Amino acid sequence: MRARNFGVLIAAAALTLGSAAAQEPKRGGTLVMGQSSATTHFNNAVGSGTGIMIPGAQLFASPIMHDDKWNPQPYLAERWEISTDALAVTLHLRKNAIFHDGHPITSEDVAFSILTIRDNHPFNTMLRPVEGVDTPDPHTAVIRLKHPHPAILYAMGPPLMPILPKHIYGDGHAIKTHPRNNKDVVGSGPFKFVSFKPGDQAVMERFDKFFLPGKPLLDRIILKLYPDSQTSLLELESGRLHMQPFFNRVLELERAKSNPALTITSRGYEAIGGINWLLFNNKKKPFDDIRVRQAIAHAIDRDFIGKALHKGLSRKATGPIHSGFPQHSAETTQYAFDLKKAEALLDAAGIKRGPDGVRMRITCDYYPGDEDGQKRIAEYMKPALKRIGIEVEVRTPADFATFARHMASKDFDISMDAAFAWGDPVIGVHRTYLSTNIRPLVFTNNAQYANPKVDELLATAEQEMDPAKRKALYVEFQKIVTADVPLVWLTELPYHTIASKRVHGLPATIWGAAAPLLDTWLAD
Amino acid sequence: MSANSRPAHGEHPTREALRMFARSPVAVVGFALLGAIVALALLGPMLMPADPFDIVAAPLSPPSFQEALLGTDQQGRDVLTGIVHGGRATLAVGLSAALVSVLIGITVGAIAGFFGGTIDEILMRVTEFFQVLPALLFSMVLVTLFTPTLMTIALSIGAVSWTATARLTRAEFLKLKELDFVAAEHVIGAGKGRIIWGVILPNALPPLIVSATFAIGTAILFEASLSFLGLGDPNRMSWGLMIGSSRSYILSSWWAVTFPGCMIFLTVLAVSLIGDGLNDALNPKLRERR
Numbered sequence: 001m002r003a004r005n006f007g008v009l010i011a012a013a014a015l016t017l018g019s020a021a022a023q024e025p026k027r028g029g030t031l032v033m034g035q036s037s038a039t040t041h042f043n044n045a046v047g048s049g050t051g052i053m054i055p056g057a058q059l060f061a062s063p064i065m066h067d068d069k070w071n072p073q074p075y076l077a078e079r080w081e082i083s084t085d086a087l088a089v090t091l092h093l094r095k096n097a098i099f100h101d102g103h104p105i106t107s108e109d110v111a112f113s114i115l116t117i118r119d120n121h122p123f124n125t126m127l128r129p130v131e132g133v134d135t136p137d138p139h140t141a142v143i144r145l146k147h148p149h150p151a152i153l154y155a156m157g158p159p160l161m162p163i164l165p166k167h168i169y170g171d172g173h174a175i176k177t178h179p180r181n182n183k184d185v186v187g188s189g190p191f192k193f194v195s196f197k198p199g200d201q202a203v204m205e206r207f208d209k210f211f212l213p214g215k216p217l218l219d220r221i222i223l224k225l226y227p228d229s230q231t232s233l234l235e236l237e238s239g240r241l242h243m244q245p246f247f248n249r250v251l252e253l254e255r256a257k258s259n260p261a262l263t264i265t266s267r268g269y270e271a272i273g274g275i276n277w278l279l280f281n282n283k284k285k286p287f288d289d290i291r292v293r294q295a296i297a298h299a300i301d302r303d304f305i306g307k308a309l310h311k312g313l314s315r316k317a318t319g320p321i322h323s324g325f326p327q328h329s330a331e332t333t334q335y336a337f338d339l340k341k342a343e344a345l346l347d348a349a350g351i352k353r354g355p356d357g358v359r360m361r362i363t364c365d366y367y368p369g370d371e372d373g374q375k376r377i378a379e380y381m382k383p384a385l386k387r388i389g390i391e392v393e394v395r396t397p398a399d400f401a402t403f404a405r406h407m408a409s410k411d412f413d414i415s416m417d418a419a420f421a422w423g424d425p426v427i428g429v430h431r432t433y434l435s436t437n438i439r440p441l442v443f444t445n446n447a448q449y450a451n452p453k454v455d456e457l458l459a460t461a462e463q464e465m466d467p468a469k470r471k472a473l474y475v476e477f478q479k480i481v482t483a484d485v486p487l488v489w490l491t492e493l494p495y496h497t498i499a500s501k502r503v504h505g506l507p508a509t510i511w512g513a514a515a516p517l518l519d520t521w522l523a524d
Numbered sequence: 525m526s527a528n529s530r531p532a533h534g535e536h537p538t539r540e541a542l543r544m545f546a547r548s549p550v551a552v553v554g555f556a557l558l559g560a561i562v563a564l565a566l567l568g569p570m571l572m573p574a575d576p577f578d579i580v581a582a583p584l585s586p587p588s589f590q591e592a593l594l595g596t597d598q599q600g601r602d603v604l605t606g607i608v609h610g611g612r613a614t615l616a617v618g619l620s621a622a623l624v625s626v627l628i629g630i631t632v633g634a635i636a637g638f639f640g641g642t643i644d645e646i647l648m649r650v651t652e653f654f655q656v657l658p659a660l661l662f663s664m665v666l667v668t669l670f671t672p673t674l675m676t677i678a679l680s681i682g683a684v685s686w687t688a689t690a691r692l693t694r695a696e697f698l699k700l701k702e703l704d705f706v707a708a709e710h711v712i713g714a715g716k717g718r719i720i721w722g723v724i725l726p727n728a729l730p731p732l733i734v735s736a737t738f739a740i741g742t743a744i745l746f747e748a749s750l751s752f753l754g755l756g757d758p759n760r761m762s763w764g765l766m767i768g769s770s771r772s773y774i775l776s777s778w779w780a781v782t783f784p785g786c787m788i789f790l791t792v793l794a795v796s797l798i799g800d801g802l803n804d805a806l807n808p809k810l811r812e813r814r
Binding site for chain 1 (some may be wrong): 575577578579582583598599600601668669671674758759769772773776
């Protein structure tokens with residue numbers, strides 16, 4: 001048995017090597033890439049979301065990039081140093097780097113971009129400790145920090161830190177509404193802007209004087225909007241569409257899986273780190289009682305969600321940090337599916353079944369726009385919690401604004417919600433758990449969770465430069481939060497890339513398609 | 525045949541209409557079908573008391589004798605239980621939406637037709653305004669504004685579909701108000717309210733009843749369309765909701781949409797057949813042809 005397995009392994013290895021040798025990367029070709037959220041502009045210094053970050057990372061280069069193991073790699077900065085007190089990050093820029101209009105990329109541009117992002121980007125914790133940027137010479141930029149900030153190694157990555165031309169965006173016009181954000185974009189990245197039809201497509205073309213020799217391989221990228229997942233799958237099947245990143249519809253993924261002309265992969269979503277969860281209004285009775293929250297956690301069959309509703313395409317979430325993250329820990333309190341325990345907890349909390357068998361009636365909101373990740377799970381809560389005597393009324397939000405208003409005004413009992421971590425817990429995880437971030441705003445600490453110990457741990461972890469020590473802090477954080485259960489972490493979001501087998505070099509770094517497509521190419 | 529053949533029978537018009545109705549095979553079939561559907565909707569939930577939202581088997585299990593007779597939907601809910609329980613909501617929306625639409629339509633049409641002049645002008649311009657609005661889009665806006673519940677869905681369907689009834693009522697009133705028996709009421713000093721509701725309306729009813737019947741069918745289809753677009757009430761099982769939530773799975777799992785779809789088809793068919801039968805029975809011109 002073992003010997004045969006070994007043989008298979010050798011055969012498989014030989015096959016892989018053989019096919020790798022046969023497939024020499026080919027230059028040229030136009031890649032048609034689908035997207036599900038609309039591009040409104042290309043300036044990812046002032047906007048987030050895949051509609052802006054995917055094209056932004058092609059048009060603009062960032063100081064550093066990352067491989068598929070979270071290791072920072074040189075990009076626009078050929079090397080960098082962090083001072084021993086961790087209060088200064090020195091970037092040494094490439095000397096041959098120019099913008100698409102021929103102007104050289106200098107430290108002035110880097111300083112301008114970093115401060116622009118600090119002051120305008122929606123992820124406001126990302127560069128908050130940046131005090132200023134010094135430019136001792138045109139190819140050296142020194143980022144001065146108020147306190148150590150380990151997250152900056154990821155905040156300098158492709159989706160988050162585009163280097164903008166100061167001579168264009170520094171003209172005094174308000175940057176968020178700058179007219180060049182969506183026309184005649186002058187970038188620093190591997191592809192240059194060709195045309196943009198809002199609500200339809202954006203065309204980008206290889207920049208021949210890009211600072212990395214021989215890169216990128218593709219001639220052109222056409223980024224086409226398919227708001228409907230069925231249409232994009234049909235286009236993939238017909239061969240008119242080559243690749244669709246950030247695809248999360250279970251039904252179509254299943255169909256794509258069985259199509260021999262298509263590949264699907266869940267690689268490239270590690271740094272995005274999306275988790276969906278059930279949020280409790282922790283300040284509202286009876287959810288202020290931990291036994292009620294535990295009971296509901298025990299009544300949710302997460303295997304059913306992952307295996308049946310998501311057809312095995314999503315992984316169970318073990319806590320607040322995505323399993324793709326280096327800080328992730330599975331040593332957390334897990335709430336096994338156990339209806340008896342759930343009922344006992346509710347009895348102990350004094351919430352007894354009435355004569356009609358109902359303990360209480362509650363509402364469940366959900367973030368609109370993600371059918372499999374949100375709506376279907378919200379609908380699942382109805383039969384699931386009925387088993388323990390809780391009648392759930394699903395409140396369909398009319399639109400995102402309605403959902404956001406319910407969250408901001410804390411007008412909810414329980415709610416389905418999701419969040420992305422974007423490279424570092426400081427950027428996308430802390431906001432949900434810091435008691436200082438209980439704000440009348442969607443995607444903040446809407447559970448209104450407050451634990452001084454957690455606040456302290458996160459404050460320490462935010463500044464801890466030693467990766468091992470930092471991880472230990474997050475392990476502790478994950479232990480405490482899962483024991484407090486202010487939310488129930490359900491699954492990691494089932495994001496996948498679907499691509500034609502003609503596409504080689506699928507985006508595989510931790511940022512996926514929100515990083516430059518330098519090695520992607522099309523076979524005939 | 526002459527116009528005075530009716531009194532020659534010496535039979536009460538209502539009884540005669542019933543007789544005509546019963547004689548039409550189409551109408552009888554429709555009536556029987558609707559009766560069966562109403563019985564299913566009213567009695568079914570007592571015979572199958574399971575919650576239609578309960579998960580009974582793996583999602584999208586095909587119809588089988590072991591697990592779910594008509595299969596399960598994408599959430600693992602039993603399609604048969606859904607059909608049995610969903611009838612009430614579907615019929616309730618159909619009936620109440622038709623009622624709202626007929627009430628608005630008759631009121632507007634009656635006032636416009638009876639008073640004429642400026643009032644008529646204003647009311648008819650309002651009616652035209654509603655007629656040129658795309659009905660489905662408008663009701664989608666209304667449902668979205670007031671969050672989808674059975675009540676708001678019924679009201680919004682009623683609010684967009686009353687114009688035909690209003691025009692029909694107005695036409696009847698324009699015709700009837702000039703006739704001698706109405707003039708006689710004026711002469712004996714009857715009030716305007718009495719003349720409108722007590723004298724003209726009863727005589728205008730036959731075509732309005734037929735149009736109300738069709739309104740029920742339209743309203744049921746409307747509810748299905750709204751649910752299809754994801755604007756159904758997610759807390760009340762209805763056939764429209766079943767179709768709406770399973771529509772993307774039609775290629776892989778036909779059963780989740782086909783069975784509720786058949787139920788809607790049969791209900792609307794039954795209502796239409798009854799409408800046709802009523803039309804034959806209540807229309808004196810058609811009666812003479814027989």
